[in-house]
Amino acid sequence: MFDYIISEEAKNIKEEVRAFVREEIPHTLIKKMDKEEINYPIEYLQKLGKHNLIGLRFPKEFGGRGLNWECEVVALEEVGVLGSSLPCLYSLPIITGEAMNMFGTKEQKLNYLKPMCEGKKYTAEALTEPRGGSDFFGATCTAVKKGDSYILNGEKRFVVGAEGADFFLVYAKTNLDPKADPRSALSLFIVDRCEGVETEYIYGLLGTRGGGAGRLKFENVKVPQENIIMGEGKGGQIFYQMMVPERLTTAAGSLGSARTCLHIATKYSTKRKAFGQTIKNFQAINFKIADSITLLDAARSIVLNTAKTIDNGAPSALQRRLVSESKKFSTKSCWKIINNAMQIMGGIGYTTVYPIERILRDSRIGELWTGTTEIMNLIIQHEYYKELLSEKWLDRDVEKDAIDADHEEEKHFG
């Protein structure tokens, strides 16, 4: 049904990315990454760059295609068929590119955004610290101004591309006064892999392998002042904008993973026999298919509607609520769909004969990274309360439809 509501441009990009995913990604790449024989697939990023598929929304002069979020989410669903590691590496330029494109200087765009979109420079986002990822404003990395540079110290962990990336977007405190407002104490820096930047540990992961996720240590790293994005104290403001690509990329990518597992399980159910008949005929099986396709259509709907709402200029608070709802609903639904697929397949679905087990391991990250589901809820309720309580009430006063509505003495609020 979605082909009837997306634009021609989005349909074209969907076909283009689908063909790329089908023809240009060797099966061996995915297997080797899952077996951790490859820790950072540079050729994949180079290929994406050559096909001009990185950072579709960014202006053509900086290596993108000048497309919109609708096209981006449609493309992401296609890449999501690959699991979560390759889609994550596809998403990182969308995420770090947002900061550079919206808030960066022309030099930053030419030196980092453009080569990144061309598949010539590799990027990573270094936000999470060992002390915690959810409490963004509690960051403890510091950047102290010294002459024409900042001296960066501290640690970040779980950084995809800690091994492999050429440059990192790093949030660090520039106002070290403990009484300073945390929202204006942080700044965002583009940090090249250079002296003092060490990858200290590469994590063993349940899934999402081969992306070089590790812990980074910054020890007296000299960052030129021209690599600060938007100026001192603007990290918080940039972070609020970064929530959009962070969450929408995960929400959209998850759809591809769930879709492909549902396809495999549905086809399997038409072939596999038990008790003398194909398992498709058991209501316990075909109702799982029904539940799964309903969830998938609903998840895609919220993702696509969010993308279009943003494209049509929704205010940033509404964007933050919608991307959080999309990520929460899509990752939860897709996890359920992938589990349903495994259940339909029986024991063979749990083995490495089929890819469901890998995609299931991969997809578990969806509710954890780029903000956990709990943090999504925190934002959704916060933005909704603010929205509702500040709005002029235009609806009918339905409270007055209650038979005893005039019993004001019964309306106690504590």
Ligand SMILES: Cc1cc2nc3c(=O)[nH]c(=O)nc-3n(C[C@H](O)[C@H](O)[C@H](O)COP(=O)(O)OP(=O)(O)OC[C@H]3O[C@@H](n4cnc5c(N)ncnc54)[C@H](O)[C@@H]3O)c2cc1C
């Ligand atoms: C494979 C992988 C890749 C990742 N890639 C990156 C990356 O490239 N760059 C990057 O910067 N980070 C990355 N992350 C980090 C990820 O975004 C964080 O792990 C995530 O944001 C949670 O932070 P945390 O692990 O420190 O958990 P914590 O913040 O310690 O949270 C622990 C638990 O407490 C809950 N919690 C915390 N605060 C609240 C609250 N106020 N209300 C309710 N519940 C709360 C959380 O939901 C969670 O369940 C990655 C993580 C993994 C595992």
